[in-house]
Structures are given as structure tokens and as C-alpha cells.
Amino acid sequence: MKKPLPVVVHKFGGTSLGDAERILRAASLLADAAKKSTVVAVASAMGGVTDQLLAAAHQAERGRITAARKVVATIRERHQRAAQEMSQTLHVAVGFDAAPLEELETALSGVALLRERTARVTDLIASFGERLSAPLLAAALAAKGVPARAVDARTLLVTNDAHGAAQCDRKKSDPKVRRVLAPLFEKGLVPVVTGFIARSPRGETTTLGRSGSDTTAALLGAALAAKEVVIWTDVDGVLSADPRIVPNAHLLPRLSYREAAEMTYFGAKVLHFPAVLPAIAESIPLVIRNSWKPEGTGTVIASKAAPGSGIRAVTAISGMCLLSLDGRGMTGVAGIAARVFGTTARLGVSVVMFSQASSEQNIALVLPDADRARTVAALEQEFRYERLTGAIDSVRASGPIAVVAAVGDGMRGTPGIAARVFDAVAKAKVNVEAIAQGSSECNISFAVEEHDRVAAVRALHAVVAGAAAAT
Ligand code: ADP
Numbered sequence: 001m002k003k004p005l006p007v008v009v010h011k012f013g014g015t016s017l018g019d020a021e022r023i024l025r026a027a028s029l030l031a032d033a034a035k036k037s038t039v040v041a042v043a044s045a046m047g048g049v050t051d052q053l054l055a056a057a058h059q060a061e062r063g064r065i066t067a068a069r070k071v072v073a074t075i076r077e078r079h080q081r082a083a084q085e086m087s088q089t090l091h092v093a094v095g096f097d098a099a100p101l102e103e104l105e106t107a108l109s110g111v112a113l114l115r116e117r118t119a120r121v122t123d124l125i126a127s128f129g130e131r132l133s134a135p136l137l138a139a140a141l142a143a144k145g146v147p148a149r150a151v152d153a154r155t156l157l158v159t160n161d162a163h164g165a166a167q168c169d170r171k172k173s174d175p176k177v178r179r180v181l182a183p184l185f186e187k188g189l190v191p192v193v194t195g196f197i198a199r200s201p202r203g204e205t206t207t208l209g210r211s212g213s214d215t216t217a218a219l220l221g222a223a224l225a226a227k228e229v230v231i232w233t234d235v236d237g238v239l240s241a242d243p244r245i246v247p248n249a250h251l252l253p254r255l256s257y258r259e260a261a262e263m264t265y266f267g268a269k270v271l272h273f274p275a276v277l278p279a280i281a282e283s284i285p286l287v288i289r290n291s292w293k294p295e296g297t298g299t300v301i302a303s304k305a306a307p308g309s310g311i312r313a314v315t316a317i318s319g320m321c322l323l324s325l326d327g328r329g330m331t332g333v334a335g336i337a338a339r340v341f342g343t344t345a346r347l348g349v350s351v352v353m354f355s356q357a358s359s360e361q362n363i364a365l366v367l368p369d370a371d372r373a374r375t376v377a378a379l380e381q382e383f384r385y386e387r388l389t390g391a392i393d394s395v396r397a398s399g400p401i402a403v404v405a406a407v408g409d410g411m412r413g414t415p416g417i418a419a420r421v422f423d424a425v426a427k428a429k430v431n432v433e434a435i436a437q438g439s440s441e442c443n444i445s446f447a448v449e450e451h452d453r454v455a456a457v458r459a460l461h462a463v464v465a466g467a468a469a470a471t
Pocket residue numbers: 012013014015016044211232233234235237238239240241242243244267268269270271
């Protein structure tokens with residue numbers, strides 16, 4: 001018997017599936033890959049469609065069903081046009097099945113009627129982008145002579161019911177992935193799986209969070225012990241900074257999982273942070289490549305970092321706020337930090353950054369600005385006794401804040417890094433509001449006012465670029 005070819009998962013982002021030309025380009029890449037490996041494709045929604053679906057949900061919630069239906073019509077036309085154009089190019093019919101759009105209209109009508117939108121129905125509405133794009137990519141492949149089958153990820157991946165950012169239960173999902181996909185491999189069909197979506201234990205549609213198709217690809221790769229997971233996007237790979245902020249950011253050919261995790265956690269949009277976790281667990285390389293320049297080698301994210309010292313990349317996240325608890329009465333009182341974290345955990349608020357001054361008279365937390373009001377209220381309630389006695393002053397909140405992070409495995413044990421970081425930021429006249437250094441020493445992160453974000457990233461990137469040029 002012939003040895004089965006190694007599995008390679010290929011994920012195409014919305015930017016790589018934006019129109020007929022791009023879908024055909026993706027299909028060609030898959031057709032090439034299918035000659036040397038067992039291919040699994042993962043499709044994101046066509047660029048911008050998830051945003052449109054969420055906008056339609058918002059309109060429906062306000063009772064504006066006509067506006068919501070207009071959005072649906074735009075989405076329908078865009079997919080139909082892509083199918084038509086592909087048919088013209090390939091001289092073979094590329095079908096588009098609009099049936100899911102009826103279910104979408106029903107869901108929107110329900111929301112409009114009730115003028116209420118739960119997280120559950122938002123996930124259902126958001127799921128349609130991938131449910132339309134995956135069959136279109138499968139049809140394009142078939143029209144190119146590569147037998148393919150669209151697969152709804154809700155038959156493969158089971159998550160918890162944290163709608164909007166659900167987490168996959170790999171124990172339940174991995175066997176399903178293998179059970180559903182193995183017969184397709186045997187028949188020589190390329191599965192084209194919907195990214196982003198999954199189902200809860202009760203069978204409701206869930207989503208893995210915005211940009212979650214990367215995570216779908218990594219989860220499938222982990223379940224299938226893939227040789228690698230390729231993330232096709234619109235940049236050459238992971239760059240030393242967001243190219244929209246730093247136009248001369250350079251390509252990082254190799255990153256460790258830890259560096260990728262730190263970068264994506266602190267805002268590098270090129271990869272969805274949770275995608276790194278299944279890849280680490282099964283030691284599967286993630287390769288980020290440009291679908292417009294497939295000859296490029298991209299960025300390989302694997303166990304070992306590239307050699308070299310110092311900072312490798314700069315990232316930033318916006319939309320944060322800074323909360324601080326101050327008070328002389330906090331000195332030497334054990335358990336204040338534990339109570340702060342207990343409160344945020346109870347609220348389900350994720351604390352992006354935390355710092356405690358060594359005098360123990362101040363604790364600073366950075367968290368999403370959207371969670372500001374309820375977190376302040378809950379902390380004031382938690383520390384009501386200390387506030388009455390004057391041990392703690394009121395909880396102060398400021399924002400909007402951005403967190404800027406310098407990342408690099410080589411920062412460990414390189415003396416003087418923090419000095420260089422803060423020297424560069426000070427020279428750019430940016431005021432640092434709070435600082436944290438992860439215990440891994442692979443990152444230094446600090447909070448700045450939102451209007452200083454770009455200046456801080458650029459100033460810090462000049463340090464990275466200087467170091468890269470010197471090696
Ligand atoms: P896709 O639709 O392929 O998933 P995304 O828009 O989610 O694409 O991610 C790619 C984009 O991420 C790039 O176009 C770039 O603007 C942005 N980006 C932000 N930070 C980085 C970085 N450090 N390296 C590369 N791209 C980055």
C-alpha cells in the first residue's frame with residue numbers, strides 16, 4: 001500500500017478570498033499543494049463580510065429590518081458575482097448555493113421582531129460568512145479539476161458556550177475531526193472547512209473570536225498531526241511591527257512559539273492568539289505566507305527561536321483603560337492583589353497587564369475600555385471597607401490607553417534592554433503610565449495614552465531596526 005502523504009492545513013484569510021481572482025489564486029495554491037500532501041483547506045469569510053453581518057445584526061436589533069436585508073442582498077450579490085466571474089474564467093460552471101441566506105434572513109427577522117440580540121444569535125448571524133465562502137472555494141477547486149468538499153466546522157469542533165470567543169474542547173473535537181475527514185481523504189477529496197465557527201455542547205453555533213479562522217486551522221492541524229499549518233494572508237509573514245504603523249518593518253523568517261504568543265497576545269493582528277496553543281501542544285509549525293507572493297518563504301513559527309539577542313518585534317493593542325488603586329493602607333496588607341484578581345475573574349474581565357509598585361502603595365491594571373465601568377464599580381464594592389477607613393483611596397480610571405510591547409526571546413539575559421526601551425520612548429516624549437515585565441523576560445510591556453501609541457511603536461521599532469542592522 002502507498003504511504004499516505006503528510007497532512008498540511010492551508011488557511012486563507014478574508015483578504016485572500018476577497019473576489020473571484022483571489023479565490024482562484026487560492027484554489028491554484030491548493031491544487032499545487034495537493035500534488036505533494038494531503039490537503040485540508042480552511043476558509044475565512046470573504047474580506048469584510050463578517051463586519052457586514054454584524055452590522056446587519058445591529059440594524060435588526062434596532063428594528064431596521066429593511067437596512068439589514070439590504071446588507072444581505074449586498075452579500076448575496078458579491079458571492080454570486082464571484083461565482084459568475086470564476087465560471088467565465090474557467091469555462092466551467094462554478095455554483096453558488098444561496099440557501100444559507102434564507103436562514104440568515106430568518107435570524108435577522110427574529111432579532112428585529114424582538115429588538116433583542118443575544119450573544120448566541122450574534123454568533124449564528126456571524127457564522128454565515130464562512131458558510132458561504134467555504135462552498136465557493138470548494139466549487140472553485142472542483143472546477144479546476146481538484147475534487148473537493150465543503151465541510152461545516154460545526155460537525156467537527158465542539159467548544160464551550162462562551163459565545164463570541166468560545167474555546168475548543170479538543171478531547172471531544174479531535175476524534176470527530178479524524179472521523180469526519182478520514183473518509184474524504186480516502187476518496188481523494190480536499191475538505192474545505194469553514195473557519196471561525198464551531199458548536200457548543202448543546203449544538204448552538206459558536207465562534208472562536210474575531211480572526212478565529214487561524215485557530216480553526218491550528219486545531220485541525222493538531223487533531224490530524226499535520227506536518228504544518230500554512231496561514232495564507234496579505235503580508236509576507238510576521239513583520240517586526242504592524243506595517244500600517246511602521247512601513248519599513250522587516251520580515252521575521254523564524255519565531256519561537258513563545259515569541260509568536262507574546263506578539264499576538266499584545267496585538268499583532270497577523271495571527272489569532274489562541275492559534276498558537278494547539279500548535280505548541282502538538283509541536284506543529286505554523287507558517288505565515290503571502291498569497292500574492294507564494295514564492296516567498298514567509299515566517300516559520302516553531303519551537304526554536306532564531307539566534308540573536310535583543311528585541312525582535314514591537315506590537316501594540318488599543319482600546320484599553322488603566323485602573324489604579326492607591327493608598328497608604330495597602331502597604332504590607334496581604335491579599336489585596338488576590339482580591340483584585342478575584343474581582344476581575346468573577347466579572348470575566350481579562351486583565352492585559354498588571355503592575356504593583358514595590359512600595360505596595362499602588363496597583364495598576366490595564367483592561368479593555370469596554371469593561372471599565374463595571375470593573376470600577378465591582379472594585380469599589382470589593383474594597384468598600386478599606387475605602388471607608390481611608391486605607392485605599394478611590395479607584396482611579398483613565399483611558400483610552402494602549403499597551404505597547406517589545407518582544408524577543410533574546411531579551412532574556414541581555415543586559416540593558418529595559419534601559420534602551422525606555423530611553424527610546426522618553427526621547428519620543430511619550431509618557432509611560434505603567435510598566436510590566438513578564439516573568440519569561442521575553443517581553444517588556446507598558447501602557448501609554450492612546451494618542452502616543454504610534455509614536456511609541458515607531459520609537460521602539462527604531463531600536464529593533466538598529467539591532468537588526470548591527471547583526
Ligand atoms: P487575514 O484576512 O489574512 O486573516 P488579517 O487582516 O487578519 O488578514 O491579518 C493580516 C494583517 O495583519 C496585515 O495586513 C497587517 O496589516 C496586520 N499586522 C499587524 N501586525 C502585524 C505584524 N507584526 N506582522 C504582519 N502583519 C501585521
